[in-house]
Amino acid sequence: xxGEDVVIAGGGLVGKAxxxxxxxxxxxxxxxxxRPAAAAPxxxxxxxxxxxxxxxxxxxxxxxxxxxxxxxxxxxVARMRIAADGAALQFDAYAQSVEALAWIAESxxxxxxxxxxxxxxxxxxxxxxxxxxxxxxGAQWALxxxxxxxxxxxxxxxxxxxxxxxxxxxxxxxRRKPYGQTGLVCNLRCAxxxxxxxxxxxxxxxxxxxxxxxxxxxxxxVSLVWSAPDALATTLRAAGAEGLVPSLQSHLEALGAxxxxxxxxxxxxxxxxxxxxxxxxxxxxxxxxLGDAGHVIHPLAGHGLNLGLQDVQALxxxxxxxxxxxxxxxxRVLRRYARARAEQVLALELAxxxxxxxxxxxxxxxxxxxxxGLAGTNHLTPLKRLLAGYASGLSxxx
Ligand SMILES: Cc1cc2nc3c(=O)[nH]c(=O)nc-3n(C[C@H](O)[C@H](O)[C@H](O)COP(=O)(O)OP(=O)(O)OC[C@H]3O[C@@H](n4cnc5c(N)ncnc54)[C@H](O)[C@@H]3O)c2cc1C
Numbered sequence: 001x002x003g004e005d006v007v008i009a010g011g012g013l014v015g016k017a018x019x020x021x022x023x024x025x026x027x028x029x030x031x032x033x034x035r036p037a038a039a040a041p042x043x044x045x046x047x048x049x050x051x052x053x054x055x056x057x058x059x060x061x062x063x064x065x066x067x068x069x070x071x072x073x074x075x076x077v078a079r080m081r082i083a084a085d086g087a088a089l090q091f092d093a094y095a096q097s098v099e100a101l102a103w104i105a106e107s108x109x110x111x112x113x114x115x116x117x118x119x120x121x122x123x124x125x126x127x128x129x130x131x132x133x134x135x136x137x138g139a140q141w142a143l144x145x146x147x148x149x150x151x152x153x154x155x156x157x158x159x160x161x162x163x164x165x166x167x168x169x170x171x172x173x174x175r176r177k178p179y180g181q182t183g184l185v186c187n188l189r190c191a192x193x194x195x196x197x198x199x200x201x202x203x204x205x206x207x208x209x210x211x212x213x214x215x216x217x218x219x220x221x222v223s224l225v226w227s228a229p230d231a232l233a234t235t236l237r238a239a240g241a242e243g244l245v246p247s248l249q250s251h252l253e254a255l256g257a258x259x260x261x262x263x264x265x266x267x268x269x270x271x272x273x274x275x276x277x278x279x280x281x282x283x284x285x286x287x288x289x290l291g292d293a294g295h296v297i298h299p300l301a302g303h304g305l306n307l308g309l310q311d312v313q314a315l316x317x318x319x320x321x322x323x324x325x326x327x328x329x330x331x332r333v334l335r336r337y338a339r340a341r342a343e344q345v346l347a348l349e350l351a352x353x354x355x356x357x358x359x360x361x362x363x364x365x366x367x368x369x370x371x372x373g374l375a376g377t378n379h380l381t382p383l384k385r386l387l388a389g390y391a392s393g394l395s396x397x398x
Contacts, residue, residue: 291305
């Protein structure tokens with residue numbers, strides 16, 4: 001295989017977005033592990049849906065991917081209600097003077113749009129098999145691919161998820177803290193329209209969120225994301241999707257979503273163990289990590305993928321902005337990428353982990369203070385604007 005400018009290991013959303021963005025920027029890219037996305041379900045929604053913030057949407061727009069999404073399946077979030085201890089913090093797109101607080105779209109739909117765009121990108125070569133072995137000689141990586149062929153590159157990008165082998169091959173250490181929680185995801189039908197509102201509540205049973213989905217065939221739907229303590233998650237999973245609904249019932253008041261009831265399951269339950277994880281460095285000689293390979297945060301803010309897409313933007317910016325004499329794997333270029341990402345990754349890690357700790361079951365004694373803080377924040381318009389601006393990602397990726 002001829003030497004590529006860049007080889008990407010990992011064809012998830014972050015890897016595919018990186019391949020497209022780098023090829024559009026004029027680099028020759030080999031994407032390994034690029035399996036085609038699943039076809040659209042005949043009915044209902046795919047199980048994995050994400051809240052895309054304004055920065056991710058703008059980035060995908062620039063890649064000519066967002067416009068390829070079936071807009072009838074993309075739900076703008078007009079309002080967000082975050083509740084805990086009987087108090088609530090509400091965000092409103094209109095009051096914040098923004099088009100939407102976020103957009104809910106299916107993972108597979110975004111991947112399909114990326115697949116389509118990549119087909120027309122001459123700079124990108126896609127292979128379905130992964131990278132099996134890798135060796136770095138100080139200047140170049142020699143990568144053994146699943147079909148036995150060998151690819152060489154001066155820059156290997158690890159977009160291979162939380163169990164990244166690229167991270168290991170590059171000798172990059174990892175800090176990891178399991179949360180003892182499992183993220184349960186399930187699509188639900190609800191009786192009344194959600195009006196584009198996303199609901200989230202911090203409860204003794206974990207963090208529960210209902211993300212609005214576009215009505216289909218006259219039916220109203222939401223995606224439930226329940227970060228439940230592991231023991232409870234095991235019980236909930238054992239009860240199956242229909243069994244999940246009665247358990248949700250007792251939290252509807254806390255969520256402020258009781259008016260949407262009754263709910264019914266509209267799909268199966270998906271489950272992901274939740275961890276806080278951070279690579280000790282985003283770069284090593286000839287290597288950079290992107291997305292979950294570099295950092296995994298609690299999903300309570302719905303920002304993991306947004307962070308990964310912002311990694312891609314930052315990497316493209318430093319690679320295209322490098323000096324004429326600098327190779328793509330130049331250590332100074334890679335350090336610039338690591339520096340560009342340090343602050344935002346740390347800030348979101350601290351914010352999500354801090355919130356998780358603040359609302360952990362053993363912290364109930366703090367409830368009156370927490371309620372005061374949440375209610376107080378709700379009345380502070382400038383602070384809310386600041387929080388919404390940060391969540392949009394636009395203040396970082398200006
Ligand atoms: C319950 C839950 C809800 C979430 N909700 C949101 C949300 O609303 N918004 C948001 O922004 N984020 C959210 N996240 C976070 C988001 O899911 C992740 O951050 C995102 O999926 C990471 O994408 P990735 O491409 O980095 O990794 P992955 O999706 O894990 O992709 C990695 C890919 O690399 C491949 N691979 C592995 N090894 C190799 C190899 N050696 N060679 C080649 N390929 C390889 C894998 O097969 C896989 O396809 C949520 C997470 C959870 C658990």
